[in-house]
Amino acid sequence: MDALAEAALRGADGEELLQHPAPAEYLAAYTRVEDIDMFRGVADKDVRKSIRVGAVPMPELAPDEVLVALMASSINYNTVWSAIFEPVPTFTFLKHYGREGYWESRHDQPYHVLGSDGSGVIVRVGVGVRRWRAGDRVVISPVHVDDQEPATHGDGMLGQAQKAWGFETNFGGLAHYAVVRATQLLPKPAHLSWEEAASTQLCASTAYRMLISERGARMKLGDVVLIWGAAGGLGVFAVQLVKQAGGVAVGVVGSEEKAELLRRLGCDVVINRSEIGLVDDRDPVATVAAGKRLGSIIRTEIGEDPHIVFDHVGRATFAISMFVARRGGTVITCGSSTGYQHQYDNRYLWMKLKRLIGSHAANLLEQWESNRLFDMGRIVPVLSEVHALAGVGEAARLMQTNGHMGKVGVLCLAPEPGMGVTDQVKRARLAEGRSAALDTKIHV
Numbered sequence: 001m002d003a004l005a006e007a008a009l010r011g012a013d014g015e016e017l018l019q020h021p022a023p024a025e026y027l028a029a030y031t032r033v034e035d036i037d038m039f040r041g042v043a044d045k046d047v048r049k050s051i052r053v054g055a056v057p058m059p060e061l062a063p064d065e066v067l068v069a070l071m072a073s074s075i076n077y078n079t080v081w082s083a084i085f086e087p088v089p090t091f092t093f094l095k096h097y098g099r100e101g102y103w104e105s106r107h108d109q110p111y112h113v114l115g116s117d118g119s120g121v122i123v124r125v126g127v128g129v130r131r132w133r134a135g136d137r138v139v140i141s142p143v144h145v146d147d148q149e150p151a152t153h154g155d156g157m158l159g160q161a162q163k164a165w166g167f168e169t170n171f172g173g174l175a176h177y178a179v180v181r182a183t184q185l186l187p188k189p190a191h192l193s194w195e196e197a198a199s200t201q202l203c204a205s206t207a208y209r210m211l212i213s214e215r216g217a218r219m220k221l222g223d224v225v226l227i228w229g230a231a232g233g234l235g236v237f238a239v240q241l242v243k244q245a246g247g248v249a250v251g252v253v254g255s256e257e258k259a260e261l262l263r264r265l266g267c268d269v270v271i272n273r274s275e276i277g278l279v280d281d282r283d284p285v286a287t288v289a290a291g292k293r294l295g296s297i298i299r300t301e302i303g304e305d306p307h308i309v310f311d312h313v314g315r316a317t318f319a320i321s322m323f324v325a326r327r328g329g330t331v332i333t334c335g336s337s338t339g340y341q342h343q344y345d346n347r348y349l350w351m352k353l354k355r356l357i358g359s360h361a362a363n364l365l366e367q368w369e370s371n372r373l374f375d376m377g378r379i380v381p382v383l384s385e386v387h388a389l390a391g392v393g394e395a396a397r398l399m400q401t402n403g404h405m406g407k408v409g410v411l412c413l414a415p416e417p418g419m420g421v422t423d424q425v426k427r428a429r430l431a432e433g434r435s436a437a438l439d440t441k442i443h444v
């Protein structure tokens with residue numbers, strides 16, 4: 001470990017951190033441009049084959065950026081997309097971005113450092129950074145915006161230049177260091193460990209915007225919310241948000257183990273998707289039959305249809321989501337893991353006056369509000385596994401094969417789990433809430 005990383009890990013103050021030189025290279029998990037055709041014609045696109053872990057050059061720091069010594073990160077589904085080079089190789093994003101100017105050209109490399117979550121210590125600040133300094137402990141928003149673009153000030157997600165850090169940009173979070181914009185920084189909750197804190201940004205804030213924000217479904221007290229994939233990365237936070245906001249959570253899962261997790265999180269109704277019998281969305285009769293089976297289970301349990309359907313599964317569930325939402329209800333989607341060319345019967349949308357909303361990540365204020373809920377202990381991290389940086393391939397494979405629950409953590413500079421807690425009193429006070437989390441499997 002280099003001297004700067006070692007100082008950041010032991011909690012050195014900003015003054016000392018600034019005295020240690022930044023290393024010329026750092027360890028990172030990345031894909032390589034020469035591999036983008038490696039899965040052509042291959043049925044099992046095993047991400048362990050395309051994710052490498054090795055040294056990459058340290059980039060120059062732009063005036064509005066900070067260098068973070070990363071203690072931990074977590075796996076998101078976008079790392080799976082990057083590592084299978086679908087729907088487009090992420091090198092295409094880097095190439096286009098790289099054409100925009102001098103600082104942007106740093107991102108266009110033959111390697112792509114992946115990862116859109118992170119927690120760590122700021123070790124350098126660009127000359128244009130005002131609110132943050134070396135030594136600050138932070139979590140990182142995955143949303144990379146141009147704060148000189150007018151639309152960004154209405155909603156950060158609506159700026160044309162908005163990008164997902166570590167997916168549409170380089171220098172992501174699955175590494176020992178990351179280069180991030182000052183507009184991506186949030187304070188790390190003091191009672192959380194590094195790996196817990198690194199699991200709280202991308203998925204939780206996406207779920208927050210989808211459910212609670214005025215730009216999302218605007219959930220209100222008493223709403224019945226159907227959550228697909230409710231024990232996954234988005235799902236575990238959606239369930240907690242619905243419960244905290246006074247709603248009725250109906251979670252769909254694929255196994256009894258996942259059902260048990262949802263019960264521990266307080267989910268009101270848990271449905272195993274084998275009870276629904278999901279079908280090919282090109283068969284409208286079978287889709288309506290599956291929608292009726294699901295609707296009937298929910299009516300039996302709750303007595304009414306969902307106000308909100310939380311979808312990210314895509315093709316396998318979307319037509320049913322559009323069917324099962326109540327008259328005047330809302331379907332909100334942020335992804336399509338099972339395929340993004342959906343087919344559904346539009347009559348259920350217009351005749352029943354439903355709303356369909358597309359949602360993507362969260363702006364900085366929504367990120368801040370979501371982070372605050374973790375800080376207050378209202379929502380808690382749910383980590384099923386923690387891997388070492390060298391094991392990012394295995395960790396991403398777990399997500400690719402749907403073998404995980406909640407989030408999968410990655411230790412970057414932190415040598416072991418449980419480090420980084422600076423307020424043990426608060427941690428003890430909030431311990432009861434945290435007991436909802438899993439018994440995390442450690443692979444370090």
Ligand SMILES: NC(=O)c1ccc[n+]([C@@H]2O[C@H](COP(=O)([O-])OP(=O)(O)OC[C@H]3O[C@@H](n4cnc5c(N)ncnc54)[C@H](OP(=O)(O)O)[C@@H]3O)[C@@H](O)[C@H]2O)c1
Pocket residue numbers: 076077078202203206228229230231232233234235252253254255258273278312313316317334335336337338359360361362399402406
């Ligand atoms: N736009 C954004 O800002 C944003 C942010 C975060 C995530 N996403 C996207 O959202 C999706 C989910 O992300 P995630 O982090 O929650 O992933 P995840 O942790 O893998 O969870 C997804 C869940 O989907 C369920 N699922 C998988 N295949 C299914 C099928 N055929 N039918 C029904 N359910 C199925 C699984 O649950 P069961 O097997 O238990 O049913 C799994 O737990 C990804 O496509 C991701 O790229 C988008």
